[in-house]
Amino acid sequence: MHDRMLSKxxxxxxxxxxxxxxxxxxxxxxxxxxxxxxxxxxxHFDVTNVYATDDWQSPKLRDASILTRVSAFELEKISSLQTPQQVVAVARQYWPSAAPELDQKITLVLDGIQDPGNLGTIIRIADWFGITEIVCSLDTVDCYNPKVVQATMGSFLRVNIWYEDLTAFLAKQTMPVLGALLNGQSVYATKIDQPSLLIIGNESKGIREHLLPYINQPISIPGNGGA
Structure with missing residues (x-):
């Protein structure tokens, strides 16, 4: 453990x-x-440095040499949050070495998700439902953006993420492809009895037109509220 001022x-x-x-x-x-x-x-992530105030303690820290104690003022300088929360860690990004296996009931395919909070929420919901694989378009927001990581609440650790050219990726698939579309069948009435892909589109523009021909089952998620 180190207890010192951080250098410039x-x-x-x-x-x-x-x-x-x-x-x-x-x-x-x-x-x-x-x-x-x-x-x-x-x-399984490789954590190289942990910067924390004195009030942070964790039994998960097995290597004290990576810990540097900092003041609340210094933590505020290195934090991306408006209200820093005791500890900031620096870790090595993990990317799956193999291609997606696509053998689970649903694999998410994200087309142009731009808002970090939205991507983080999608990853968290996927984790909740046991979905462990997400394929993103090349222009989807970076999953290691601090706001994405924060919004996942830790779920990014349990969900494998790939960035692919979706046209090339979908062209190779023979499995059912579902698409979240306004005119789709209600998800509550949709029977999914084999491994499938589910495409979710951009927040404002939806699924891009050139990907629509790959969808063989449009679905929608009907709401009950007035929003």
Whole structure:
């Protein structure tokens, strides 16, 4: 454990991981808050540094040499949150080495999701329903964006994510492809009895037109409220 002031270079490096360009260049990312960092330390991810105030303690920290105690003022400087939460971790990004297996009941396919909070929520919901594989279009927001990581509440640790050219990816598939469309059959009336892909489109534009021919079962999620 280290108890010292962070150098200017350290501050600059940690802060730079809020930028996609630097995350891609270094292969690293940030995770914040006791819950997410505890789960991260207990996962297969390689955590290289932990920066925490004195009030953070965790039995999941097995290697004290990666811990640096910082002041609340310093934590505020390196945190991406408006209200920092005791601890910030730097970890190495994990990318699956093999192609998606596509053998589970549903594999999500995300087309152009742009909002970090939305992607994080989708990952969290997927984890809740036991969906462990998500294939994203190349222009979907980076899953290691700090806001995505935060919104997943740790679920990103249990869901494998790929970024693919969706046209090429879908062209190779022989399994059923469902698409979330306004004119689709209610998901409550849809029987899914074999492994399938489910395409979810962009927040404002929906599924792009050139992907529509790959969909053989449009579905919708009807709401009961007035929103």
């Amino acid at each position: 270079n350290e501050l600059k490096y940690i802060q730079s991981l809020c930028q996609k360009k630097q995350r891609q260049a270094t292969g690293m990312f940030l995770a914040e808050g006791p819950k997410i960092v505890d789960e991260l330390l207990n996962s």
